[in-house]
C-alpha cells in the first residue's frame with residue numbers, strides 16, 4: 001500500500017469561505033458555534049427575534065466582520081422566507097444550516113421529585129405544570145420550526161452543493177440540529193417533560209432528514225449537549241461548583257468543546273458523517289436511565 005499523503009489539521013478542519021446560518025445565534029450555544037466558524041473564516045448569519053442582542057453579539061465576537069445579524073422569528077413562516085430572501089440576495093447559497101434556537105418551559109415543579117403519598121396532590125401538580133400553551137410553544141419552536149426552517153433553506157443548501165468550487169470529497173451541504181441529552185432521559189428526575197419530548201421529536205426528525213435529504217446530497221446531523229452556559233441554563237446550575245452528581249467530568253461545556261465539535265462537523269474532517277447524534281455532555285447522560 002502506498003504511504004498516505006501528508007494530513008494537516010489546518011486543511012482537514014478548514015471552514016474558510018463556508019456560508020452558515022445559525023438560528024438563535026445571538027446567545028449561548030448558537031453564539032459559540034457562530035464565533036468558532038466566523039473566527040476561522042466562515043461567513044455566518046445569526047437569526048433571532050431580538051435584533052439588538054444579535055447585533056451586539058456580532059460586534060463583540062466577529063474577528064473578520066462576518067457575523068451578520070438578521071431579525072427572524074423561526075416560528076413565523078413569513079419571517080423565515082424574508083431571511084432566506086435576504087441571504088439569497090447577498091450570497092446566493094448556504095453550506096450549513098444550524099437549527100439551534102429553542103425554548104424550555106415549565107421546568108418547575110419537577111414532576112418526578114413529587115414525593116407526596118397523596119395521589120390527588122401529585123395529580124394536581126402534574127395538571128398545573130405550566131399551561132397547554134407552554135406545551136404548544138415548546139413544540140412549535142423546538143420541532144415544527146426546525147422542520148420549516150430546514151425546508152425554507154433547502155434551495156440555498158442545494159445551491160451550496162451546486163457551486164463548482166467544491167472539490168471531490170469536500171463536505172456537502174448540511175443541516176445540524178441542536179437536540180439535547182434531555183431527548184434520551186427516561187428517569188424520574190427529568191427537568192421538563194415537554195422539553196425532553198420536544199428534543200426527542202426533533203432528534204428523530206433530524207435522523208429522518210438524513211435519509212429524506214440524501215438524494216440531494218444534503219446531510220443532517222444532531223448535536224446533543226449536556227450542560228453549557230446560556231440564557232436558558234443560567235439559573236439551573238451552580239456554575240461555581242459543578243459536582244460529579246451533575247456532570248461526572250465536574251465542569252460545564254465550553255466554547256472550545258462546542259466550537260471543536262462544529263468545526264469537525266462543518267469541515268472536511270466530518271464530511272462522511274450523516275444521520276449521527278453527537279453527545280457533548282462530560283458523561284452526564286450516563287447518570288440517568290436513558291434510551292441513547
Ligand SMILES: NC(=O)c1ccc[n+]([C@@H]2O[C@H](COP(=O)([O-])OP(=O)(O)OC[C@H]3O[C@@H](n4cnc5c(N)ncnc54)[C@H](OP(=O)(O)O)[C@@H]3O)[C@@H](O)[C@H]2O)c1
Nearest residue numbers: 024027028029049050073074101102180227228230231232
Ligand atoms: N445550554 C445548554 O446546556 C443546552 C443543553 C442542551 C440543549 N440545549 C439547546 O441548545 C439550543 C440553544 O439554547 P441555549 O442553551 O444556548 O439557550 P439560549 O441562550 O436561551 O438560546 C436560545 C436562542 O434561541 C433564540 N430563539 C428562541 N425562540 C426563537 C424564535 N421563535 N425565533 C428565533 N430565535 C429564537 C433566542 O433568541 P431570541 O429570544 O432573541 O429570539 C436565543 O438566542 C436550544 O435548542 C437548547 O434547547 C442547550
